[in-house]
Amino acid sequence: xxxxxxxxxxxxxxxxxxxxxxxxxxxxxxxxxxxxxxxxxxxxxxxxxxxxxxxxxxxxxxxxxxxxxxxxxxxxxxxxxxxxxxxxxxxxxxxxxxxxxxxxxxxxxxxxxxxxxxxxxxxxxxxxxxxxxxxxxxxxxxxxxxxxxxxxxxxxxxxxxxxxxxxxxxxxxxxxxxxxxxxxxxxxxxxxxxxxxxxxxxxxxxxxxxxxxxxxxxxxxxxxxxxxxxxxxxxxxxxxxxxxxxxxxxxxxxxxxxxxxxxxxxxxxxxxxxxxxxxxxxxxxxxxxxxxxxxxxxxxxxxxxxxxxxxxxxxxxxxxxxxxxxxxxxxxxxx
Numbered sequence: 481x482x483x484x485x486x487x488x489x490x491x492x493x494x495x496x497x498x499x500x501x502x503x504x505x506x507x508x509x510x511x512x513x514x515x516x517x518x519x520x521x522x523x524x525x526x527x528x529x530x531x532x533x534x535x536x537x538x539x540x541x542x543x544x545x546x547x548x549x550x551x552x553x554x555x556x557x558x559x560x561x562x563x564x565x566x567x568x569x570x571x572x573x574x575x576x577x578x579x580x581x582x583x584x585x586x587x588x589x590x591x592x593x594x595x596x597x598x599x600x601x602x603x604x605x606x607x608x609x610x611x612x613x614x615x616x617x618x619x620x621x622x623x624x625x626x627x628x629x630x631x632x633x634x635x636x637x638x639x640x641x642x643x644x645x646x647x648x649x650x651x652x653x654x655x656x657x658x659x660x661x662x663x664x665x666x667x668x669x670x671x672x673x674x675x676x677x678x679x680x681x682x683x684x685x686x687x688x689x690x691x692x693x694x695x696x697x698x699x700x701x702x703x704x705x706x707x708x709x710x711x712x713x714x715x716x717x718x719x720x721x722x723x724x725x726x727x728x729x730x731x732x733x734x735x736x737x738x739x740x741x742x743x744x745x746x747x748x749x750x751x752x753x754x755x756x757x758x759x760x761x762x763x764x765x766x767x768x769x770x771x772x773x774x775x776x777x778x779x780x781x782x783x784x785x786x787x788x789x790x791x792x793x794x795x796x797x798x799x800x801x802x803x804x805x806x807x808x809x810x811x812x813x814x815x
Contacts, residue, residue, distance in 0.1 A: 481509070482524045482545045483508055483509040484508050484509070484547060484733050484773060484776060484777070485507070485508075485509050485510075485511045485544050485545050485546045485680065486502055486508055486510050486511065486514040486545070486546065486547050486548070486549060486729050486745045487511060487512040487513065487514070487539055487542070487547070487548045487549070487569075488502075488510060488512070488514070488515050488524065488529075488548075488549050489513075489514050489515075489536060489539070489544045489548055489549065489550045489551060489552050489560055490514075490515055490550065490551035490552030490553070490556075491513060491515040491517075491521070491523055491524060492520070492551060493521035493758060494502050494551045494574055494601075495515070495520075495549075495551035495552075496523065496571075497506075497663055497758060497762075497765050498549050498765070498769060499513070499523075499524065499527060499529075500527070501528060501659050501726040501765060502549070502767045502769065502770050504766075505770070505773065507773070507777075508671070508773060508794060509749065510524075510527075510528075510529050511529070511530060511531060511542060511544060511545060511692030512529065512530070512531040512532070512533070512539050512542050512545060513531075513533075513539075514532070514533050514534065514535060514536050514539040514740045515530045515532075515534065515537075515552075515611065516534055518534075521533075521534070522565070523618060526796065534705075536552075536556075536560050536758075536797055538569045540563060540569070544764055545571065546569065546570060546776070547569060547570035547571065547597075547660075547776060548560075548564045548569050548570075548571055548572070549572045549573075549769075550564075550574060551574050552573060553643070553645065554576060554578070554579065554646070554647060555579075555645065557573055557574070557577050557578055558577060558578040558580075558583050558584070558586075558587045559575070560573075560635055561573055561577065561587050561590075561591065561598065562587055562686065563579060564596070565587075565590050565591045565594040565596050565598070566590065567613070568593060568594065568596065569596060569722040570596050570597045570598075570776055571591070571596060571597070571599070572598075572599045572601065572769070572772050573596045573598065573599070573600055573601065574600075574601040575600055575601050575602055575655055575656070575659075575789060575792070576600075576647065576651060576655060576789060576792070576796075577786065577789045577790070577793070578793075579651055579793075580647070581793060581794065581797060581814065581815075583744050583788070584786075584789070584790050584793060585790070587786075588734045588786045588787070588790065591786060597775060597776060597782050598719065598782070598786045599772045599775070599782035599783065599784055599785065600783050600784050600785065600786060600788055600789035601768065601784075602656060602659040602660075602663075602788065602789075602792070603764045603765050603768045604656050604659070604660055604719075604761065604764060605659070605660070605663050605764075605766075605768075605783065605784060606764040606767040606768040606771065606783075607763075607764040608763065608764075608767075608797050609702055609721075609732035610660065610664065610721055610732055612732065613662050613686070613721055613723060613731075613732045614625070614663060614665075614666075616730045617664060617665055617666075617723050617730065618666060620727070620728055621727070621728065621730065622723055622724070622725035622726075622728045622729060622730050623664045623725040623726030623728065624703075624722055624725055624726045624727075625667075625703055625723050625724070626699060626703050626704075626723040626725055626726065627703065627704055627705070627706070627723070628661055628664060628697075628703075628704070628705035628706070628721075628722070628723050628724075629705070629706050629720075629721070629723075629724075630657045630661060630664075630705065630706070630707045630708075630720070630721055630722075631707075631708050631719070631720040631721075632653065632654070632656065632657050632707065632708075632718070632719060633653040633708075633709065633710040633711075633712075633713035633717070633718035633719075634653065634710065634711050634712060634713065634717065634757075635712070635713055635714075635716050635717050635755050635756065636711070636799070637680060637681055637684060637691060637711035637712050638711075639661075640683050640684065640687050643684060643687050643688050643689050644688075646689075647796075648688070648689045648690075648800065649673070649676065649689055649690050649691065649693060649709060649711070650693070650796045650799040650800055650803075651793070651796045651797075651800075652701055653709060653711070654693065654695065654707060654709050654796065654799065655709045655792050655795075655796050657695075657709070657792070658697075658707075658791075658792040658796060658799075659784075659788065659792045660721065661697055661705045661707065661795075662788070662791060662792070664721060664723060665699070665703075665705075665723060667699040667700065667701065667703070668699065668700050668811075669697045669698070669699055669700075669705075669791075669795050669811055670698050670699060670700045670810065670811055670812075671697070671698040671798075671808050671809065671810050671811065672695065672696070672697055672698075672795055672798040672799050672802050672808065672809050672811070673695070673696045673698075673802050673807070673808040673809070674693060674694070674695045674696075674799040674800075674802040675693065675694050675695075676690035676692060676693040676694075676803050677691075677692050677693075678691055678692070679691060679692045680710070680712045681711075681712075682713055684711070689712035690734065690803070691710065692708045692709065692710050692711070693707075693708070693766065693803075694707070694708050694709075694710075695707040695708075695799055696808075697795070699800060699809075705788050715752055715753065716734075716752045716753035716754065716755045717734075717754055717755055717756060717757060717760050718734060718753060719734055719735075719753075719760060720733055720734060726799060734753040734754070735753065735754050735760055736750070736752070736753055736754065737751045737752065737754060738751045739751070746748040768783075773809070794811055795811065797814050798810070798811055798813065800815050801813070801814060803815070805813070
């Protein structure tokens, strides 16, 4: 079978992860890469990518490309997705598609009209622990879900320069948790109530953002989810999920560097959680791309489509509105 030909757009941390993963897949060939930084293009060349360029438009002139993987800054996603769709290329795009709901609606119409496949990069759906929780819930092992608890805390805050262009905590960080809240129980969110504060770094507040938050989501059936976020957990990358239902409860805990537990006269000591998201979700990134490739080869629906991205964006925008107005906000208010 002929190999699928991929192009990588943006070679920052995530772009390099996807490039390296694609190069390990036997029925895929990475034929092009684009980035505005010459040192990033050198990375692609050293990996054997034949065509590199600093412009997305020039990259699209390679007619053999089947699919593009977009890992560039958020403010370029919508534009690049539209160009790729109009050129007949399938698309994998890191979240979010855009920070504007109006823009997302327009882009998704272009994708639909051009009949290309678009997958949004919510990698946590493909984490084996979280996937196991989702499967157990789906199979009825906890009965009817009543409460979902999601903890997501970073080991340290990103640079202020990043925060200023990220869209803020809810659209940059919590958006993964909003997607997980929908995915883990297969329900849609009806209402959002968010509280937030600046407790870690005053510079984050000066940049117009928060670094600590609790969000209550109410599903359409009245059940609820609680998400807590922090930009800085001194003990490492804290990622946990719990679903409580009428027949029981299921939890997914942190991953650790090792499983040792030391008992001595000073107390009990164990390893810290894995420190960084690239390490914590390394296998999830690989599985995510394999599932995308499978959908391209088999002509099946992508696991995470544009509508999923738009749903999480709506929840994020409702959370922002809730924080600003200090009240619960219905998703129906987000037009």
